[in-house]
Amino acid sequence: MIANVPPAHPGPLTSFKDSNEPVRSAAQNTCKLCTPLGACLAFRGIRGAVPLVHGSQGCSTYMRRYLISHFREPIDIASSNFSEHSAIFGGGENLQQGLRNVIRQYHPELIGVATTCLTETIGDDVKRILSEFIKNSQPGDPPIVPVSTPSYTGTYVDGFHAAVREMVVALARPGASGTHINLFPGIVSPADLRYLREWAAAFGIELVLLPDYSDTLDGESWSEFHHIPAGGTTTADIARTGSAQVSIAFGHIAARQPSAAGYLAENHGVPALFPGMPIGIETSDALSQILKKYSGNMIPELILRERGRLVDAYADGHKYVFGQRIAIIAEDDLAVSLAGWLVEIGSKPVLVAAGGHESHLKTTLAETGIDLQKTQVLADADFVRVETSATELKPDLILGSSKAANLARKLAIPLVRVGFPIHDRFGAQRIAHLGYRGTQQLFDRLINALLEKKQNESVGGYSYL
Amino acid sequence: MPAPETALGCPKSGATLPVILTERQQQIFRKGETQHELACEKKSLAGSVSQRACVFCGARVVLYPIADALHLVHGPIGCAAYTWDIRGAQSSGSQLYRNSFSTDLRETEVIYGGEKKLYAALTELIAAHQPKAAFVYSTCIVGLIGDDVEAVCRRVSQESGIPVLPVQSEGFKGTKKDGYRAACEALFTLVGTLPAANEGHFRVNLLGEFNIGGETWVLKKYFRRIGITIVSTLTGDGRVNDVRRSHGAQLNLVQCSGSMTRLAQLYQEKHGIPFKRVSWFGLEDTAKALYETAEFFENKELLVRTQELVRSEISVVDPQLRILKQDLQGKRAAIYVGGAFKAFSLIRALRLLGMQTVVVGTQTGNREDYESLKELCDPGTIIVDDSNPVELAQFIREKKVDLFIGGVKERPIAYKLGVGFCDHNHERKIALAGFEGMLNFAKEVHATCMSPVWRFSPARQGALT
Numbered sequence: 001m002i003a004n005v006p007p008a009h010p011g012p013l014t015s016f017k018d019s020n021e022p023v024r025s026a027a028q029n030t031c032k033l034c035t036p037l038g039a040c041l042a043f044r045g046i047r048g049a050v051p052l053v054h055g056s057q058g059c060s061t062y063m064r065r066y067l068i069s070h071f072r073e074p075i076d077i078a079s080s081n082f083s084e085h086s087a088i089f090g091g092g093e094n095l096q097q098g099l100r101n102v103i104r105q106y107h108p109e110l111i112g113v114a115t116t117c118l119t120e121t122i123g124d125d126v127k128r129i130l131s132e133f134i135k136n137s138q139p140g141d142p143p144i145v146p147v148s149t150p151s152y153t154g155t156y157v158d159g160f161h162a163a164v165r166e167m168v169v170a171l172a173r174p175g176a177s178g179t180h181i182n183l184f185p186g187i188v189s190p191a192d193l194r195y196l197r198e199w200a201a202a203f204g205i206e207l208v209l210l211p212d213y214s215d216t217l218d219g220e221s222w223s224e225f226h227h228i229p230a231g232g233t234t235t236a237d238i239a240r241t242g243s244a245q246v247s248i249a250f251g252h253i254a255a256r257q258p259s260a261a262g263y264l265a266e267n268h269g270v271p272a273l274f275p276g277m278p279i280g281i282e283t284s285d286a287l288s289q290i291l292k293k294y295s296g297n298m299i300p301e302l303i304l305r306e307r308g309r310l311v312d313a314y315a316d317g318h319k320y321v322f323g324q325r326i327a328i329i330a331e332d333d334l335a336v337s338l339a340g341w342l343v344e345i346g347s348k349p350v351l352v353a354a355g356g357h358e359s360h361l362k363t364t365l366a367e368t369g370i371d372l373q374k375t376q377v378l379a380d381a382d383f384v385r386v387e388t389s390a391t392e393l394k395p396d397l398i399l400g401s402s403k404a405a406n407l408a409r410k411l412a413i414p415l416v417r418v419g420f421p422i423h424d425r426f427g428a429q430r431i432a433h434l435g436y437r438g439t440q441q442l443f444d445r446l447i448n449a450l451l452e453k454k455q456n457e458s459v460g461g462y463s464y465l
Numbered sequence: 466m467p468a469p470e471t472a473l474g475c476p477k478s479g480a481t482l483p484v485i486l487t488e489r490q491q492q493i494f495r496k497g498e499t500q501h502e503l504a505c506e507k508k509s510l511a512g513s514v515s516q517r518a519c520v521f522c523g524a525r526v527v528l529y530p531i532a533d534a535l536h537l538v539h540g541p542i543g544c545a546a547y548t549w550d551i552r553g554a555q556s557s558g559s560q561l562y563r564n565s566f567s568t569d570l571r572e573t574e575v576i577y578g579g580e581k582k583l584y585a586a587l588t589e590l591i592a593a594h595q596p597k598a599a600f601v602y603s604t605c606i607v608g609l610i611g612d613d614v615e616a617v618c619r620r621v622s623q624e625s626g627i628p629v630l631p632v633q634s635e636g637f638k639g640t641k642k643d644g645y646r647a648a649c650e651a652l653f654t655l656v657g658t659l660p661a662a663n664e665g666h667f668r669v670n671l672l673g674e675f676n677i678g679g680e681t682w683v684l685k686k687y688f689r690r691i692g693i694t695i696v697s698t699l700t701g702d703g704r705v706n707d708v709r710r711s712h713g714a715q716l717n718l719v720q721c722s723g724s725m726t727r728l729a730q731l732y733q734e735k736h737g738i739p740f741k742r743v744s745w746f747g748l749e750d751t752a753k754a755l756y757e758t759a760e761f762f763e764n765k766e767l768l769v770r771t772q773e774l775v776r777s778e779i780s781v782v783d784p785q786l787r788i789l790k791q792d793l794q795g796k797r798a799a800i801y802v803g804g805a806f807k808a809f810s811l812i813r814a815l816r817l818l819g820m821q822t823v824v825v826g827t828q829t830g831n832r833e834d835y836e837s838l839k840e841l842c843d844p845g846t847i848i849v850d851d852s853n854p855v856e857l858a859q860f861i862r863e864k865k866v867d868l869f870i871g872g873v874k875e876r877p878i879a880y881k882l883g884v885g886f887c888d889h890n891h892e893r894k895i896a897l898a899g900f901e902g903m904l905n906f907a908k909e910v911h912a913t914c915m916s917p918v919w920r921f922s923p924a925r926q927g928a929l930t
Contacts, residue, residue: 025585027542027569034543056605056636057509058519062547065873069892074877076854081511082637087609094511101486101512105855117541118605118637121575151541152575152606222881223923225858357571403549 029383031329031403032355033421034151037063038159039114040077041187045211046167047232048109048142050102052078054095054126055116069423071190071217074229078102082118091119092129099133103141106227110235112163113146120150143235145170155355157331160187161254164210168241168260174268175243180206181294182247182270184260185434186277186333187420190218192434199287199435202302203295208237208244210260218429242268245294248287250277251333252364253356276368277333277434279442280341281310284435306436313443318346320447327351327390329381329400329407330419332361334433338399338418339375340368341439350393353378353386383407397449414449418442485856486513492851494835497844503835505850508640514853516801516874517828519636521604522548523644526891527724528600528632528652530675531703532556535596537566539583539614540604544636545569553677553894556702561594570606580612587621587629597705598628600651608635628705630654641803642723642829649728652699655708657736662713665694667762670714670738672729673721674745676701677891680898684745687755687778687899691770693762699728712736716761718743718754723804723829744806745898746906747814748779748786778900785904786817789911794819796867796914801826801849801857801875802889805834811870811889812841818907823864826852854878862924867914883922885913 036053040063043051053060060079067075080098082091095113102111115126126146133144147166149159164184185196193214200207215231241247247261247270255261255274264270278284284307292299324347328338332354339349352375354361361379366372376389387407390398398404398415402424408415422428432438451465485493491504509515521538525548528536538545549565556562568586570579587599599621603614614631622629630651634644662668669688674681681701688695697703697711712732717740719729729740741761743754752775759771798820800811805827812822825838826849838848847860858878861869869879872890879886887909889897897906921927 025568025582025588026537026590027545027567028590029549029565030542030546030567030569032542033546034541037543052512056519057515057517057640058522058636059543060514061516061518061874062522062543066547068873068877072877072880074854074881076514078512078514079509081509081515082605083508084638087605087637097510098512101510102514105484105486105513105853116605117543117570117575118609121606121609150572150575151543152571155542219881221883221922221924223928225862225882227855406550 027382029403030355031353031381031383031386032155032157032331033066035149035154035156035159035162036114036116036151037066038156038161038187039112039147039149039163040075041067041156041213042160042163042167042211043110043112043114043145044075044216045213045232046110046112046238047230047234048228049112049232050076050078050106050108050110050228051112051114052080052095052098052102053114053116054080054091054098054124055082055118057081059116059118066421070421070428072429073217073219075217076106076228080119087118087122090122091124092132095124095126095129096133099144108142108228110142110167111144112167113144114149114159114163115147116149117151120148143171154357155331157187157254157333157356158257161257161259165258165260165263167210167238168263171235171238172242172264172268173239175240177245178206178240178243180208180240180244181291182208182210182241182244182261182264184210184247184249186249186251186254187331188250188277188434189431190214190429191432192438195432195435195437199303200291202300203291203297205291205295208241209233210238210241242270244270246270246290247272248290249274252276252336252368253332253358253360256360256364257358276340277337279337279433280344280439281307281314281436282344283337283340284439287435303436306440310436310440310443313440314345317443317447320450321443322346323348324397324450325350325393325395327353327386327393327395327398327400329353329383329386329398329404332356332358332364334419336361336364336368339365339370341442343369345443349375350395351376351378351386351389353381353389355381397446399446414453416442416445416449485859486510489513489856492849493856494839494848496839496842496846496848503839503848503850505835506831507851509851514855515828515851516853517851518641520639520641520644520647521602521634521636523641523724524602524632524634524648524651525644526552527645527648528700529562529891530554530556530700531598531600531705531708532562533559533597533704534562535566535590535594535599536562536564536602537568537587537590537599538602538604539568539570539579539612540602540606541570542567544602544604552675552891554675554701554891555679555682556676557682558704561596566590575606575610578610578612579607580614580617583612583614583617584621587617588624591621591625591627596627598630598655600630600632602632602634604634605636608638628655628658640829645724646727649725649731652708653728653731653735655705656732657709657712659706659709662696662707662710667693667764667767668696668714669693669716669718669758670696670711670732671698671701672717672719672740673725674698674701674898675721675891678894678896680745680896680902683896683899683902687774690774691755691759692767693758699725712738714738716741716758718758720744720806721804722806742806744810746807746810746902748782748817748900748903749813750810751899751903752779782900782904786907789907790817790819792911792915793907796820797823797864798868798870799824799857799861799864799866801852801869801871803828803872805830805838807889808838809841814903814906815910817903818910820868820910822846823866824849824857824860826850826857858882868910883919883924883927885910885916885919887913
């Protein structure tokens with residue numbers, strides 16, 4: 001399952017319809033968000049970074065509001081604040097002014113500039129504008145990393161990966177191969193990021209985790225005001241990605257697109273591994289084996305015990321989940337890994353829906369061992385199509401974000417909240433999905449949701465299940 | 466000459482000095498200290514991280530609660546995704562308005578135009594959902610690619626037999642206020658298209674009341690008791706046909722004057738219906754609004770019934786408010802809201818609870834609004850226009866506030882700094898209007914100010930040393 005594959009389909013972010021799907025004219029409650037949001041999320045995982053959205057004021061404000069509702073942390077995203085004038089004459093002046101003001105107000109260590117449908121459509125040449133800005137740069141000005149994220153191509157997931165790639169393209173430096181390892185985790189929770197660091201540390205591995213918003217988006221209470229929350233990957237560490245032993249990028253689908261790991265493989269000779277998100281024992285073992293190989297150390301006792309407890313929990317809980325029909329609605333890579341995990345524990349992923357535009361969802365699921373005869377797959381999905389399928393398939397439970405809450409209510413089945421966004425429950429930033437520990441939590445939550453339903457529906461109510 | 470950038474607060478060594486950007490200094494006023502006029506109604510400064518949104522946001526928030534209409538966002542997915550079921554506006558019937566419908570424009574449409582897709586989407590959605598009218602929101606990109614949205618709407622309206630109304634809300638073409646105006650104009654094209662309502666002797670419309678947390682229903686109960694008929698609420702728990710008959714009202718009661726004054730003026734010009742500015746927040750303001758309404762109709766019995774209602778309602782909540790006031794007396798509040806009307810009511814309501822407002826700001830206040838605020842506030846109060854997180858954080862630290870009232874974007878600023886918070890925006894699910902709403906508000910303020918958790922906050926000397 002671990003493949004040392006370079007990007008299979010390099011090229012710009014472009015949308016493709018799954019050829020088997022009928023072309024629809026209206027999107028109704030889509031399973032995706034727009035591209036620049038993902039870029040902003042990635043930039044928030046860099047130490048001292050401020051994202052700047054090149055577009056209307058509303059874009060940055062909507063993204064802030066949306067991200068805050070999930071993470072419950074301050075999320076400052078600047079805007080170049082387009083007006084009619086800028087739409088006609090170009091947004092260069094606004095972008096330059098915006099950058100200067102962000103530097104004055106925030107003293108950032110990096111500014112990430114994400115474009116929008118507006119600025120891409122009028123044809124603003126952001127790279128040229130930035131080179132002018134840099135020509136007039138002042139001592140102490142931070143690096144500026146632009147990323148092209150028009151919302152008419154791709155989704156927030158593509159925007160996220162594109163931003164990570166652009167940061168590596170801009171900042172990675174060649175060098176004699178070190179012992180450190182690059183890890184590009186994709187969109188996971190702060191709890192997951194924290195666990196990944198612990199996991200690598202247990203092997204004695206020095207990790208460059210990019211991005212790392214475990215502190216910036218799940219931080220402590222403050223004693224004084226911070227312009228930019230503490231934590232995040234440093235620009236120095238991003239520079240070191242060019243001299244790592246190996247890059248590990250989670251996500252089978254991301255692996256098929258231009259990626260940071262792919263860039264480093266092509267340009268800096270850093271081998272790239274695309275193992276998929278480690279959810280479940282098999283995929284977590286795969287990551288442990290990679291860490292073992294590259295650290296030269298044995299699998300640590302700590303990790304073995306954690307794994308042992310998960311195997312024990314599987315034994316204790318296997319009957320509750322065996323044969324359970326489950327619908328997954330999540331971003332593509334998370335959906336693929338969750339489906340693989342459900343098969344591992346004996347449940348049936350009867351429906352896998354994801355918002356990504358690309359047509360790789362089916363093939364990727366097939367490659368990870370999902371029987372497509374038994375699993376309905378919806379790419380480029382919206383909740384109306386998901387509802388039609390789910391009504392017919394009658395799943396026992398949904399794994400999905402808060403956006404699936406209404407569907408779960410309609411079908412009167414439990415929803416176990418995973419992924420993004422989770423804005424109808426508390427603690428989204430602490431939900432763990434990855435590794436032995438994350439799988440343990442998912443397993444507990446899955447079983448408890450099923451037990452709760454059983455309890456609620458039993459005539460007398462059981463207090464002993 | 467602008468003053469040099471000022472450093473505020475006193476961060477410990479190592480922290481960078483927070484600055485107020487020079488260009489922003491004219492938009493900050495300290496009563497009794499500042500000499501200059503407070504600048505307002507300016508375009509937001511690029512890179513300042515304004516809390517404002519865009520034209521689309523203004524139009525969308527005003528029209529959102531019209532429950533039996535189809536709301537179709539024409540553009541790439543972002544704008545529709547960010548406004549999917551995000552408001553606390555409730556409906557007693559149709560839930561159609563809580564969906565997110567989008568033409569989800571992709572690269573091809575951006576190049577070749579989106580009219581065909583818009584036509585197909587409208588036709589498909591109207592057939593599927595049988596709405597009473599459709600609103601088609603133009604987003605940034607639509608203004609650039611040159612779609613003739615009006616022509617498509619006209620055609621679909623003829624074919625479907627329902628009003629299909631274009632809302633000109635391209636994000637960059639102005640501010641949120643221009644969005645309010647676009648919404649009002651779209652709404653007004655409905656008014657008078659069915660026979661005027663004539664049920665009841667005394668008939669009013671409620672403008673700028675959005676049924677957040679069921680507030681419209683609270684007010685309806687009051688009006689029923691005193692014998693006044695509400696013809697249409699614009700737009701809380703709104704229905705298309707009620708709006709179409711709403712020219713049968715004899716008086717329009719306008720809350721949220723920033724968004725709805727334009728609509729009230731249109732009613733006056735075309736249908737001769739006078740309007741009154743009111744607020745349904747706080748005991749004083751609610752009582753005043755009810756009395757003024759009763760006086761308008763010059764009916765003695767109506768006035769007596771109103772007096773009875775006000776007396777009985779206040780007698781229920783007043784004893785409870787007095788108890789809460791004992792704890793809240795002397796506490797200090799900061800307010801940052803969209804429109805000034807809300808700030809006026811909040812300052813008065815906080816005074817009733819014994820609290821002092823020491824910081825107050827709005828996103829879209831005008832000169833007249835700020836003059837009123839200056840009069841209403843105590844000396845030393847900071848009044849700010851179009852502020853941002855850096856400034857707001859500084860102000861609440863400097864003024865040592867106990868409570869911050871704002872929206873989701875302001876919440877983490879307060880909590881990070883150990884300050885209580887109360888949501889007074891459209892996302893909230895609690896009714897704050899009317900007499901009982903004041904009690905809900907007081908309870909919420911009390912809960913956040915009196916919570917014992919703040920003693921652990923490092924900002925309040927709660928750090929473990």
